[in-house]
Amino acid sequence: MFYYLIRKLLFLIDPEKSHTLTLKYLNSKHIQTLMDLFLKPISSIPTKCMGLEFPNKVGLAAGMDKNGEYINFFDKLGFGFIELGTATPLPQLGNTKPRMFRIPPIEAIINNMGFNNLGIENLINNIKKSNFNGIIGVNIGKNKNTSIENAINDYLICIEKVYCYANYIAINISSPNTKNLRNLQNGILFKNLLKNIKKKQKEMYRKYLKYVPIAIKISPDLSKNEIIYISNQLIKFKIDGVIATNTTLDHSVILKENKIEGGLSGLPLQKKSTNVISILYKQLNNQIPIIGVGGINSLNSAQEKIESGANLIQIYSGLIYHGPKFIRNIIKNL
Incomplete structure (x- = not known):
């Protein structure tokens, strides 16, 4: 009840602020001490x-802590x-x-x-400063000014930089808010991306003798045939996990006069x-684990x-609408 009273006040302020x-x-x-x-x-x-061994099945979805500033909380x-991020090679507004x-x-x-x-460098510095000993995933993306044709390089740069500081790496190719990004889920672009990130993963494993799993985050707006294609490629390239899903461009539940991009x-x-x-789940046949979010x-x-x-789940909006007690209740009872 207390959280819902606070939420009323918070919802009077611009969401991002x-x-x-x-x-x-x-x-x-002060708050950290009280929480302890x-x-x-x-x-x-x-x-x-x-x-990896996860303490429980419930994780924080990417987007809530983009820069790794609130890990301890x-x-x-x-x-x-x-899961921190999405982080890109260079800072951007x-x-x-x-x-x-x-x-x-x-x-x-x-x-x-x-x-x-x-x-990505700032994110790494914040991971180093945190006291967290649990599982940290780092969600990475391409910079806005990087063309789709050269996008692979941005992902490879981020993988190389964050490899020693992440327990797993999530490849975000499904955000609808970066122009043409979702094209990376299709055809030869998708195959080339998987091929190159797997090659980089092997290179980093040889260098550090540490295996960091890589998961691909996909869109909810894919057709069944597109999901089948993606599943086949994930198996072919031995990708470690898939995150389903990102946000949707389907705004059919919203009144036409309230359309927002x-x-x-x-x-x-x-x-x-x-x-x-x-x-x-049907297509992967238990060969690749799924992280469910949405x-x-x-x-x-x-x-x-x-x-x-x-196999695991992630929460974002549920935390905003229902508060910390909601998270703890799911962890206790799932």
């Missing part, structure tokens, strides 16, 4: 995925893993503001951020992402993702 102010406050030493006093550790069953909420919008009646968020971040997340994405997971707003919807084939 509210996001930043809230996280800065919650990440303060009042938040008891959550007992949960560890789970293995991508060769999210650690205290009990997440089994935290992202798209023009305003670029984040809430739609409370349907528990949705639309964002048109455009990979705004302080760059950007990717839609939250409750309207729930069934769409679960459907993609179901198709992936519209989880209850214990039932979290269980539905698992029952549809997800």
Whole structure:
């Protein structure tokens, strides 16, 4: 109840400003001390995925902590893993503001951020400064000014830089907010991307004698045939995991007069992402694990993702609409 009262006040502020102010406050030493006093550790069953042992199945989705500035706070909420980013080789401002919008009646968020971040080097420095000993995933993307034809180089740069600091790396080729990015999910561009990132992974393994799994994050707007194609290529190139899904461009649930550009997340994405997971699960035949994300707003919807084939789940909008207690409840009962 307390969180919902606070949420009313926060929802009076611009979403992006509210996001930043809230996280800065919650990440303060004073709040961290209080959390240590009042938040008891959550007992949960560890789970293995991508060769890693996760304390529990519930993770923070990318986008919440783009620059790795709030790792210690999210650690205290009990997440089994935290995915940072999306980070790009060079810092960039992202798209023009305003670029984040809430739609409370349907528990949705639309964002048109455009990979705004302080760059991969800054993210690495923040990982080094954190006290987190759990699983950290780093979500990487291409810079806006890098052409699709040269996009592979941006991913390879990020993999090389972050390899020693991430437990797994997520390749974001499915954000709808960077022009033509989703083309990387198709045809020869997709094959070349997988081929080159797998080659880089092998190179880094030989150099550091450390294997860092790589997962591909895909769109919810793919056709069944496109998902089948992607599944076959993931198996062929022995990719370690797939994250399903990113935000959707399907805004059919929103009134025409409220049309806003950007990717839609939250409750309207729930069934769409679960459907993609179901198709992936059938096609991958347990050869590649699935991380399910999209519209989880209850214990039932979290269980539905698992029952549809997800090995792990991630939460973003659910945390904004329902608060930390919601996260801890899912971890305890999933």
